[in-house]
Amino acid sequence: MNVQSQASRYSPDFDMPVRGDPITADRYISKEWMDGEMKNLWPKVWHLGCLVAELEEPGDIVRHNFAKESVILVRQEDGGIKAFYNSCPHRGNRLILGESASVPRITCAYHSWTYDLDGTLVKVQDPDDFDGGTPCGRVHLSELRCETWGPFVFWCMDDDVAPLHEWLAPFPERLKGYGIDNWVRVLKVSADCEFNWKIIRDNFNESYHLPTIHPELATFINDGLPDTLFEMYPSGHNSMWMKGHQATTRVDYHTTEVPAPLDEVARAWEIDPADFHGRTGDLREAVIEAKRRLGPGRGFANYDQMSDQQLVDYFHCTLFPNLTLTMSPEQLQVLRTEPHPTDPEKCVFQHWCLYPPVEGMEEVMTPLGMLPLEPDAVARHSVYGDGVSVGYVADQDLSIGTSQQQGLNSRGFKGCILPGQEKRIQRFHELLDDYVKGRE
Ligand code: FES
Numbered sequence: 001m002n003v004q005s006q007a008s009r010y011s012p013d014f015d016m017p018v019r020g021d022p023i024t025a026d027r028y029i030s031k032e033w034m035d036g037e038m039k040n041l042w043p044k045v046w047h048l049g050c051l052v053a054e055l056e057e058p059g060d061i062v063r064h065n066f067a068k069e070s071v072i073l074v075r076q077e078d079g080g081i082k083a084f085y086n087s088c089p090h091r092g093n094r095l096i097l098g099e100s101a102s103v104p105r106i107t108c109a110y111h112s113w114t115y116d117l118d119g120t121l122v123k124v125q126d127p128d129d130f131d132g133g134t135p136c137g138r139v140h141l142s143e144l145r146c147e148t149w150g151p152f153v154f155w156c157m158d159d160d161v162a163p164l165h166e167w168l169a170p171f172p173e174r175l176k177g178y179g180i181d182n183w184v185r186v187l188k189v190s191a192d193c194e195f196n197w198k199i200i201r202d203n204f205n206e207s208y209h210l211p212t213i214h215p216e217l218a219t220f221i222n223d224g225l226p227d228t229l230f231e232m233y234p235s236g237h238n239s240m241w242m243k244g245h246q247a248t249t250r251v252d253y254h255t256t257e258v259p260a261p262l263d264e265v266a267r268a269w270e271i272d273p274a275d276f277h278g279r280t281g282d283l284r285e286a287v288i289e290a291k292r293r294l295g296p297g298r299g300f301a302n303y304d305q306m307s308d309q310q311l312v313d314y315f316h317c318t319l320f321p322n323l324t325l326t327m328s329p330e331q332l333q334v335l336r337t338e339p340h341p342t343d344p345e346k347c348v349f350q351h352w353c354l355y356p357p358v359e360g361m362e363e364v365m366t367p368l369g370m371l372p373l374e375p376d377a378v379a380r381h382s383v384y385g386d387g388v389s390v391g392y393v394a395d396q397d398l399s400i401g402t403s404q405q406q407g408l409n410s411r412g413f414k415g416c417i418l419p420g421q422e423k424r425i426q427r428f429h430e431l432l433d434d435y436v437k438g439r440e
């Protein structure tokens with residue numbers, strides 16, 4: 001296996017060695033592997049639960065079903081947020097059955113045990129019928145850790161995992177300039193899929209598939225290997241900087257006329273694409289200059305906090321184990337797969353898109369086309385393959401999921417053969433091995 005690439009660009013400051021462990025098919029197929037992940041991986045990582053903005057008032061609740069587990073995030077009277085397992089301490093009934101709720105207290109639908117927002121049992125039927133007297137005030141919902149970063153609320157089942165900001169490092173620092181705290185989630189879509197959750201993780205840990213799966217990105221994002229910078233962090237998180245506002249260097253677009261849709265983007269920033277005929281690669285610099293000059297007047301209040309790179313490029317962050325954040329100055333995409341409750345060959349794919357609230361802007365261009373710049377303008381769940389889009393580009397990524405899952409089931413598949421640029425996949429699986437086999 002060649003993972004010592006000469007061609008790929010790994011940041012000298014952020015590179016990680018790999019061992020070269022084989023990546024065989026069992027991890028995508030077997031129930032045993034799935035059980036190992038349930039036991040040793042998922043309890044030991046932070047999970048993105050919801051948005052801070054979804055929990056406006058005390059008693060606002062968002063439920064996050066994760067595999068067989070269910071967690072509720074509850075806005076407290078004092079303004080804090082707590083996370084509880086969605087399970088009644090009496091005899092285990094699920095407490096919140098909808099995706100969200102807004103209640104003064106949490107009441108179980110089975111025997112009406114009632115809990116304050118802080119999880120304390122406050123009312124039971126026949127309180128005198130318990131040994132030692134009423135359980136009220138003595139019984140509490142089972143609580144999990146809950147912390148926030150930017151617009152997001154996270155939960156974690158394990159007390160020994162690092163605090164959220166430490167866990168997320170270096171991203172809180174690296175993404176600071178984008179100013180995402182008040183961004184609005186316009187798109188919230190998800191789909192049941194017929195493949196293991198790691199298939200899409202692997203896909204997000206490489207850009208090798210771009211020319212084949214997303215050929216139309218070639219005139220807008222430069223996926224040329226020497227121009228793409230990969231970073232790998234000790235935490236297991238990775239990232240990839242891809243130059244935007246520049247065509248790929250895999251094909252000669254650089255001595256031609258400015259290709260579409262770059263020409264349109266140029267005009268939108270008052271640049272005449274004809275001036276860049278024969279030197280299309282220089283357009284990126286011109287857009288940086290134009291954004292700096294015109295952006296604030298157009299309501300893009302965050303541009304002055306961003307680096308040149310952030311103003312025009314794509315910063316694709318793959319967080320261990322299953323969260324992807326793709327940043328551009330005008331859009332944050334959250335992409336994630338979560339395991340199916342029982343079937344290792346299925347998963348749930350989730351796609352959120354957030355946008356900066358720009359004064360006077362009523363619509364934004366999303367992966368589902370133009371949508372009103374409003375919270376959850378489109379929110380839906382579907383079954384992948386039924387023709388319902390989960391977003392342009394994401395649809396293309398998911399399109400290979402089922403056929404890859406099928407191919408991995410072949411006796412003829414002997415394990416992955418990775419080029420250097422896929423070292424992030426290798427590292428992901430080695431870390432996963434360590435977790436699942438308890439070698440952290
Ligand atoms: S299971 Fe909840 S009140 Fe009985």
Ligand SMILES: [Fe+2]
Pocket residue numbers: 203209213214393397
């Ligand atoms: Fe892709």
